[in-house]
Amino acid sequence: MIDKRLFKLNGIISRLFTLTIMTGIQGLAILIQGITLASAIVNCWQGKPIKNALIAICIFAIAFIIRQLLVVIKNQFMSAYADNAVEIFRRQLLAKYTALGSTLTVEQGTGNAVTMLGVGLDNVKNYFQLLLIKLFDLAIIPWIILLYIFYIKWEQGLFLLLIFPVIIMFFIILGLAAQSKADAEFANFKNLNNRFVDALRGLPTLKQLGLADIYGGEIYNISEDYRKTTMRTLRIAMTSTFALDFFTTLSIAVVAVFLGFDLLDGHMTLFPALATLILAPEYFLPLRNFSDDYHATLNGKNALTDVLEMIDQPEMINKNSLNLESWSPNSQLSFKNINFSYDTQNVLKDITTSIHGYQKIAIVGESGSGKSTLLNLIAGFLQPTSGSIRINEQSLDHLAQKDWQKQFFYMPQQPYIFHDTLKHNISFYAPDATDEAIKKAVIQAGLSDLVSELKLGLETVIGESGRQVSGGQAQRIALARLLLDSKRKILLFDEPTAHLDIETEYDLKQTMTPIMSSRLVFFATHRLHWLDQMDYVLVMQKGEIVEVGEPRTLISNKNSRLNQLRYHLRGEK
Numbered sequence: 001m002i003d004k005r006l007f008k009l010n011g012i013i014s015r016l017f018t019l020t021i022m023t024g025i026q027g028l029a030i031l032i033q034g035i036t037l038a039s040a041i042v043n044c045w046q047g048k049p050i051k052n053a054l055i056a057i058c059i060f061a062i063a064f065i066i067r068q069l070l071v072v073i074k075n076q077f078m079s080a081y082a083d084n085a086v087e088i089f090r091r092q093l094l095a096k097y098t099a100l101g102s103t104l105t106v107e108q109g110t111g112n113a114v115t116m117l118g119v120g121l122d123n124v125k126n127y128f129q130l131l132l133i134k135l136f137d138l139a140i141i142p143w144i145i146l147l148y149i150f151y152i153k154w155e156q157g158l159f160l161l162l163i164f165p166v167i168i169m170f171f172i173i174l175g176l177a178a179q180s181k182a183d184a185e186f187a188n189f190k191n192l193n194n195r196f197v198d199a200l201r202g203l204p205t206l207k208q209l210g211l212a213d214i215y216g217g218e219i220y221n222i223s224e225d226y227r228k229t230t231m232r233t234l235r236i237a238m239t240s241t242f243a244l245d246f247f248t249t250l251s252i253a254v255v256a257v258f259l260g261f262d263l264l265d266g267h268m269t270l271f272p273a274l275a276t277l278i279l280a281p282e283y284f285l286p287l288r289n290f291s292d293d294y295h296a297t298l299n300g301k302n303a304l305t306d307v308l309e310m311i312d313q314p315e316m317i318n319k320n321s322l323n324l325e326s327w328s329p330n331s332q333l334s335f336k337n338i339n340f341s342y343d344t345q346n347v348l349k350d351i352t353t354s355i356h357g358y359q360k361i362a363i364v365g366e367s368g369s370g371k372s373t374l375l376n377l378i379a380g381f382l383q384p385t386s387g388s389i390r391i392n393e394q395s396l397d398h399l400a401q402k403d404w405q406k407q408f409f410y411m412p413q414q415p416y417i418f419h420d421t422l423k424h425n426i427s428f429y430a431p432d433a434t435d436e437a438i439k440k441a442v443i444q445a446g447l448s449d450l451v452s453e454l455k456l457g458l459e460t461v462i463g464e465s466g467r468q469v470s471g472g473q474a475q476r477i478a479l480a481r482l483l484l485d486s487k488r489k490i491l492l493f494d495e496p497t498a499h500l501d502i503e504t505e506y507d508l509k510q511t512m513t514p515i516m517s518s519r520l521v522f523f524a525t526h527r528l529h530w531l532d533q534m535d536y537v538l539v540m541q542k543g544e545i546v547e548v549g550e551p552r553t554l555i556s557n558k559n560s561r562l563n564q565l566r567y568h569l570r571g572e573k
């Protein structure tokens, strides 16, 4: 019912201890409230002057205020804790997303991440705050009241004690049913989010293909599904509340009837009978509250499971095994028999190669041959399934090494442009860069034309919902970022020009060529005109390196794999 991992959070034990004490005081206040109320009523019933009951009324008022105040205080107390815990979760989650990199969002979908970090964590907060308070109420308050009832009349106490597990049984049975429905609801919700984000991002493509309406219809169906599962969960929650209310009311009625008989027979005086009757509903109240909130917080429980699972995802260890001040002309990187597989599919097979200094290495091959995967491996975003990696005689399990990652600059097909000013987008990795340096980078990256075109120049807001930039301009912004951080001596390019037209690509090539000199460059591409800038080619086919060598030598050899690929790619066009 409660996730055990909840009790492993920092500082939870002392919190729960304080909560226990507060709940205990609250239980006593409820008890005193019932007793004093009964005594004041008995006083009036017996026709005694009201001032005899004054003390009882005052104590009742104080107990009442303490009880209600404690409700507020407990809420605040746990809310602060829940806020804190959720904040920590949020940070851990974000750190996990950062550590595991793009592979994770690819596997799980962006919508999923959005759900988890947004609504998911809000639900978790609710769950913490509400459920823990209600659980402690349930664990403490009824038993204080029951002790008193036992003291007054053990038969009534025994009846109330025996009926409790029966009601809990009903609650558990209905709770289990609700749980499976809530699981389905949550799964639907995530699905809906993923599809929705997906559709938003793919809207231009969907429009072009004339599929927007069909896709819209699909999203409609998914949201209908979601609505139905939500209603199903609600229905069970309602039934559960109804059943619980019914049974508790019935039990109280039974108690009342027996108290009535006892009064008639003279076995009991009015005061204890009245006190028991006033306290009986209080005995059941925590259970009813718990059940109501239990259903309301099921989503939070599911979200918490997801969040904790995510945080527990294994990360690459030994990120500090590499000691590399800076990549120099004498540095060497070698791969030996590297394999990599996603799940079962072996994507990289037996990669063995050695690279040194400021070589410029082209990685060429058809789509799906494993170029991006190899680059991701070099970037340390992926860990090889087997094989060994060495940098300057240091043996490594993977390249997610701090000392390695601070040396390279990774440029994807479409660099991400943040919704911010052009200036901040450029100085993204070097926030301390001077205006002077930024201007220089703008010129070197070939962004001068863009800047002079914009009315606000470098202060123009670009990116989503700002001024849109073209694909080529986005690449230039990425290059400017790189230029501001001149310490990075390694460049990883993953088909940076694949979606650009030939003219833009040619322009960009002029800008990139000087940047690539005196740096180690890995350049994945299937546009083979880049080969004239490269020292070395790795030809990939189905995850294997099938040929290596200098571009000129390979091109002059008619039977080379590179020439077959050239022929093939030309045919594709």
Ligand SMILES: Nc1ncnc2c1ncn2[C@@H]1O[C@H](COP(=O)(O)OP(=O)(O)O)[C@@H](O)[C@H]1O
Residues within 6 Å of the ligand: 103, 106, 107, 342, 345, 347, 365, 366, 367, 368, 369, 370, 371, 372, 373, 374
């Ligand atoms: N996240 C992933 N999960 C499973 N398979 C993947 C994933 N990413 C890529 N692949 C598979 O790995 C192979 C190589 O892909 P990739 O390295 O992207 O090729 P390239 O960059 O040369 O086009 C392809 O068969 C592709 O389907």
Ligand SMILES: [Mg+2]
Residues within 6 Å of the ligand: 371, 372, 373, 494, 495
């Ligand atoms: Mg690729």
